[in-house]
Structure formats: C-alpha cells, structure tokens
Amino acid sequence: MTTTTAPADQISSIDGRPAPSPGDRPPYPKTERQAEFMALADRLAAVAAENAPAHDRENTFAHDTFGALRESGYLALTVPEEYGGRGATPLETMLAQERLARGDGSVALASTMHLVVIGGLADSRAWPEPLFERVCREVVAEGALVNGVASEPDLGSPSRGGQYATLAVPAEGGWRVNGRKTWTTLSPELRYAATLLGIEGEDGTVGRGQLLIPMGSPGVRIEETWDNLGMRATGSHDVVFEDVFVPTGSRLPDSANPPGRATSGWNLLGSSVYLGIAEGARDFTV
Numbered sequence: 001m002t003t004t005t006a007p008a009d010q011i012s013s014i015d016g017r018p019a020p021s022p023g024d025r026p027p028y029p030k031t032e033r034q035a036e037f038m039a040l041a042d043r044l045a046a047v048a049a050e051n052a053p054a055h056d057r058e059n060t061f062a063h064d065t066f067g068a069l070r071e072s073g074y075l076a077l078t079v080p081e082e083y084g085g086r087g088a089t090p091l092e093t094m095l096a097q098e099r100l101a102r103g104d105g106s107v108a109l110a111s112t113m114h115l116v117v118i119g120g121l122a123d124s125r126a127w128p129e130p131l132f133e134r135v136c137r138e139v140v141a142e143g144a145l146v147n148g149v150a151s152e153p154d155l156g157s158p159s160r161g162g163q164y165a166t167l168a169v170p171a172e173g174g175w176r177v178n179g180r181k182t183w184t185t186l187s188p189e190l191r192y193a194a195t196l197l198g199i200e201g202e203d204g205t206v207g208r209g210q211l212l213i214p215m216g217s218p219g220v221r222i223e224e225t226w227d228n229l230g231m232r233a234t235g236s237h238d239v240v241f242e243d244v245f246v247p248t249g250s251r252l253p254d255s256a257n258p259p260g261r262a263t264s265g266w267n268l269l270g271s272s273v274y275l276g277i278a279e280g281a282r283d284f285t286v
Contacts, residue, residue: 034095037077037088041096044068045103052104055233059226061188062233065107070143075111076136078119083136085118090265093119094272101276102283106233108273113147113185117194120266126253131212135192144191149213149239151183166197166241168211174247175199177213185236187222190215193239194252210252219244 029035047068055062069075078093079085088096093115101108118139121127127135138144155162166179179197184190192212199209213220223238 028095033086033088034092037086037092037096038099040072040074041099044072044074045100048100048104048107049102052106052233055104055106056230059232061235062104062107062110063189065104065233066111066143066145066189069107069111073140075114075143075145076140078115078122079136079139080122083133084140085136087122088115088119090119090268094269097269098272098276098279101273102280104233105273105277105280106231108276109231109270110185110234110236112269112273114145116266116269117146117148119269120264123264123266127212128253131249135212138191142191145186145189146192146194147184147186147190148196149181149184149193150196151181153180153182153238163206164196164198164208166195167206168197168199168209168246170200170202171245174245174250175211177211177219177241177244177246179241181239181241182225183236184222184239185234187215187237187239188235195241199251209254211246212250212252213241213244213246215239217244217246 029038044065048062048065051062051065054060055065066075073086074096076085077088077096079087081087097108097112097115100111118136121132125132135144135146139146152165154165164179166177166181168175168177177195177197181193181195184193191214193215195211195213197209197211198206199211200206219242221240221242223240225238226232226234226236228234228236
C-alpha cells in the first residue's frame with residue numbers, strides 16, 4: 001500500500017487555519033490575556049533563574065521563588081474568576097508555564113501540579129462547591145498550595161489500579177489515617193493533600209477513596225527523601241501519616257478513573273514545562 005503525504009502548505013490545522021510551515025513557532029500571544037500571563041511568567045522566570053542554582057546545589061525547596069509567585073498572584077491563575085482568580089484556560093496556563101520553565105524547571109513543574117488540580121476542578125466541579133470555594137479563596141488570599149497525593153513505596157504509581165497501603169479507618173466524626181506517600185511534590189509548602197488511599201468500611205471491607213488532608217494536621221510528617229539532580233527544588237519528599245484525624249466533611253468524591261487516566265486539556269500542561277526546559281537549555285547553550 002502506498003501512502004501519499006500532502007505538501008505542508010496544503011495541510012490545514014484542526015480549526016481550519018493553514019498549518020504553520022515546518023520550524024515556525026505558533027503565533028502567540030493572540031490575546032491580551034495571553035500576553036499578560038506570558039509577560040508575568042517572564043518576570044517570574046527571571047527571579048526563578050537567579051535562585052535556581054543554589055537550590056539545586058543545596059537540595060532546598062524554592063521558598064523564595066514561590067514567595068514571588070504567591071505575591072504576584074500567579075498561583076491563582078487557574079482559580080475561577082468568581083472566587084477571585086484569573087480563570088486561566090489550559091492554553092493560557094501552558095503559555096505561561098512554558099515561559100516560567102525557562103527560568104527554573106523545578107519551580108515550573110511543581111507549580112504545574114497545583115495549577116492542574118485547581119484548573120481541572122474549576123472545569124469539573126467534582127468537589128463539593130463550598131469546599132472548593134474555601135480552598136480557592138485560600139489560594140487567592142494566601143497563596144495556599146494544593147496537590148494530589150497518590151504514589152507509595154510498594155506501589156509506585158497507582159495508575160494501573162493497585163490497592164493503597166495507606167489506610168483510613170473509621171473513627172468518631174471521621175477517620176484515622178496511617179501510611180506513607182512518596183513523590184509528594186510541593187510538600188514543604190503544601191497546604192492541602194488530596195490523598196488517594198484505602199478507606200475501611202463499617203463492614204471491614206476496604207475500597208479506594210480520597211480525603212483532603214490539611215498538611216498542618218497533627219501526625220503529618222515530611223521525610224526529606226527527594227534528591228534528584230536538576231529537580232531538587234520540587235520538594236517531592238515522602239509524607240508520613242501517623243494516626244492523622246480527618247473529619248467526615250473532608251471526604252472527596254471518588255473518581256471514576258484511576259490516577260492519570262482522566263483526559264482533558266489540563267493533562268497537557270506538563271508538556272509545556274518540558275518544552276520550556278528545552279528552550280532554556282538551548283538559550284543557555286547557544
């Protein structure tokens with residue numbers, strides 16, 4: 001069978017516009033909002049680039065750079081506008097994150113975790129609305145950081161459906177949680193951990209569930225296990241839960257998909273970070 005490929009100038013993109021010639025960059029920004037977010041990310045990338053070498057050399061979290069992100073309102077980019085954020089779309093956020101990653105890949109990748117959680121929930125509204133509103137307003141007012149917590153030492157990534165060793169057992173008014181999570185990005189400054197774990201029912205059976213655990217709860221402990229060259233400032237340490245009490249109102253709706261299986265535009269944010277890292281490396285070299 002013979003396959004024929006049309007010349008590049010005859011190929012149209014999905015939206016009907018002519019596809020760019022090979023090697024051309026997409027013509028962004030196309031809107032004032034895109035330009036604003038990209039300019040903000042450029043300014044923050046300069047701060048990140050100045051701080052990055054020391055953090056990677058000393059294996060420290062980028063508290064100073066995240067302070068700048070917090071002060072600028074960058075961490076609220078994907079918070080819905082009705083809750084005081086900017087309501088950034090996946091594309092708008094990707095354009096910003098690509099620029100930020102040119103300054104420090106660790107900061108861009110870590111902040112992506114937070115921005116994806118908030119942005120995805122802004123679209124799905126999967127959490128109870130009063131809870132989501134409260135978290136969003138904390139992000140806007142205080143720069144609170146949120147991330148999903150799933151991986152475990154004996155399980156690795158749970159995306160293939162394995163059962164969690166971290167377990168919540170019923171207690172008066174809620175649950176008691178015990179276990180260990182790995183690769184908990186942002187752990188040194190994380191406000192909330194949306195934690196996937198096993199939840200024991202009253203009949204003793206254990207099923208998958210998710211609890212929103214405040215990282216300041218008694219019994220939550222961070223073990224500084226993360227030491228990956230070039231990514232040390234993500235702070236992806238182990239988090240240990242030792243008899244942590246979580247109230248009933250902190251249970252989140254169970255997802256129909258294992259972690260990593262849900263598909264949306266927010267899944268593409270990581271690719272913009274890796275592109276920005278590559279562009280930063282190119283600019284440094286050339």
